[in-house]
Amino acid sequence: MDGTHLFELVIAMFLAIIALNYAAHRFGLPPSVALLTGGATLAFLPGLPTITVDPELVLVIFLPPLLLDGAWAIAVARLRRHMVGIASLAVGAVFFTCAVVAVVTHFLFPSLPWAVCAALGAIVSPPDAVSARAVLERVRLPRRLQILLEGESLLNDASGLVLFRFAVAAAATGTFSSVGAVGSFLLLAVGGALVGVVVGTAWVKFVRHLGDEYLIIAATTLLAWISYLLGEQLHVSGVIATVTTGLIATWHQHTVLSAATRMRGTSFWTVMVFLMEAAVFILIGLSLRDVVERGGGFGTVIASMGLPAIAILVALVVARFAWVFGSDLAIKVCKALGLARTRPLGVGAATVLSWAGVRGVVTLALALSLPEGFPGRDLILVMSFAVILGTVLVQGTTLGRVIAWAKLTEPDSERARLTMSEAEAAMAKAQLTTIQRLAYDAEGKLIHPRLLEQYQRRAAAIVDYAARTEHYVPVLHAHFDVVLEAVASGRRELIRLHRAGEIDDETLQELERDLDLEELSAISAKA
Template sequence: MLAVGGVLVGSAIGSAWVLLIRRIEDQTLIVTSATLLCWAAYLAGEAIHVSGVIATVTAGLIFGWYQHVTMSARVRLQGSAFWRTMIFSLEALVFILIGFSLRSIVERAGGIEAVTTTMAAPLVGIILAVIGARFVYVFASDGLLRLLRRLGVKRARPLGGAQATVLAWTGMRGVVTLAVALTLPEQMPGRDLMLIAGFAVILVTVLVQGGSLGRLIKGVGLEDRDSLPPMSLAEAEAAIARAKLQAAEARAYDSDGQLIHPQLLDMYQSRARATERYAREPDGFMKGIQTHFEVMLAAIATGRAELIRLHREGQIEDEVLHDLERDLDLEELGILFQRGEQLDLR
């Protein structure tokens, strides 16, 4: 009931946030509200005595699903940099807290030897149960997918024995496990064992399962047997370019049929033709376009150097520097994305 209640509370808080965020225009307020969403879900769950951690995770899933349609590009860029730093800090803090908790547990138990003597057997059982439960869940789910496939459900795609084995073995535990253990009341019977069990599960799953994952993949002969999706990346880009061109064509003429935006129309037509060619022959197209990107990046670097020179000489104010530098940064990111570089903006 604790987990089910946490899901219900997290769903309610996440849904309320989605409705609220559509009415907020200030991007700083949007980032702040998204950050406070997890705290609201956790406090609401704990207030009615259900799992606050599960409520937080559920609200986060809803946030991740709807952020693409509720947030602007500027908000996502601003928020991703802030959230990445915040997540790193909070995860480090959780591990520090569990370290402090383990030290006090060891002292209360009479030393590390006493802990290993009295808790070794239960910890081994818990670790095996956690790993075994994931195998049961994964293979049972795969069996259900096989049944649905036989019944004619085309979207049901069974994993197969090799893929299911690898997926089951990747059940590494992390900060959520520690967070759940730390939320237990201090007066709760067996809390010390639960904290050590959480730490042991993380230690074993990360080191043993994570360290052996590569050898397991080679051992089972894992192959990607999934059928390719109907559209490739290049074809999806071509479809987006055609949609943009249709919107530009619909707005490029006035009510009398006179062309009023010839340059914009020409730009979108050129992009549509380029993406169509890229979809037909991506390798050949990218070889020729690389020099084009290099010229654009060189121009941006020169523009940035000129901007800094103007600021250093006192010809522009700080606000102008920040605004123009942001524009150059966004322009550079766009080029790097088009060039195919994998940028980590989380």
């Protein structure tokens, strides 16, 4: 395929992404399900070339920015508070699931060496950050569950990659060292964290001197690949390096980025991440054709591997349930003995946490990266794709119902001490204090009376609103509806003046920007 046809295929893929996302929203489906099934359907269209995915390239292109985006959006304070639970899922659950899948695979295929069975377990054991985001953005969870799932999806890839490398090496050499595996994992994790600290700190210092917002946005975009590639070049975890970099960047972005940089950067980053997440699911679906052809066709694959695939998928789900419920039982026992202060999840929350383990791009990339001639390679490819398909189609589409069944509530310990209205009142008081200080000249003469009156009135209104939020909500909704109507009228008049030739393009753009900011402010306040 020449470069022109490849570019045409990429454009067609992006058009398919837009169409499939529209269909998903229209029919109430998770976008990941529509994209995965749509990609699988497109793969078998007559005349479409077979899509072969370079696993290393997929990981390098897609994984770093999506990990950085997840780290950028995560609540750092809650991440620290629940680090033990996140580590239990990201390390303990992955190792346990790998062992369970290896045992079940060896039982189903006794001729396969244990190392090969462990390789399959390592491939399918870590839930995927991209898939988790695609599912979680459509549901509302209590903060503790949200941070557990987000933190796990960011960190568990490192565990899966370590297990995978050791399993492949053991299959090639016939030897395996559990002590070496643990030591290697610690080395990769600590080394990756150190690389992330260096890159993140350098970014904080660098952007302070850039000044230009477009350069800052470009530098921040490259940050993901720089940290990941540097970690991999130094033979430590690129995943941990990228996540650590993202955590440092998100902690400091409130002080080093201007308001304009944040607004424009967020818009650019949101579109880029949307296209990347969607492209990942399309590529997974498109790769189905190659997987099926390697397995001998649909009939052969279903007849020979259908039941084993279901068995491995069930083992995967059961292993996660066993780990989550077992960990929750251990917390209950420790709490009863006075050895722990952590509150148990409870049956409903533990069920949701167990059911949310969706697999995706990392599983596919690891399976495809197996060397040619690796024992059971085609079997592993089929099983890996079956796990991705099963978790996305089954768990991804039913997670909302499971959450509704669980009737989850937010405990008081997870709520912030101040509500948003109370925080806004504190912010308004701080602003008023500054205005009161600067509204007078050195001789004590009032030089900004209107500004002082405006901020006094605003602070009083915000404080009153915080005290009687329920009373004011309907009134404010009606108020901002009127503001939005006024903005729309102003925009129509502005366009009329421009079309009539009474104002030039520069005037249109400047005044339209003011209207856009006013509209965004009204929409935000109404929400």
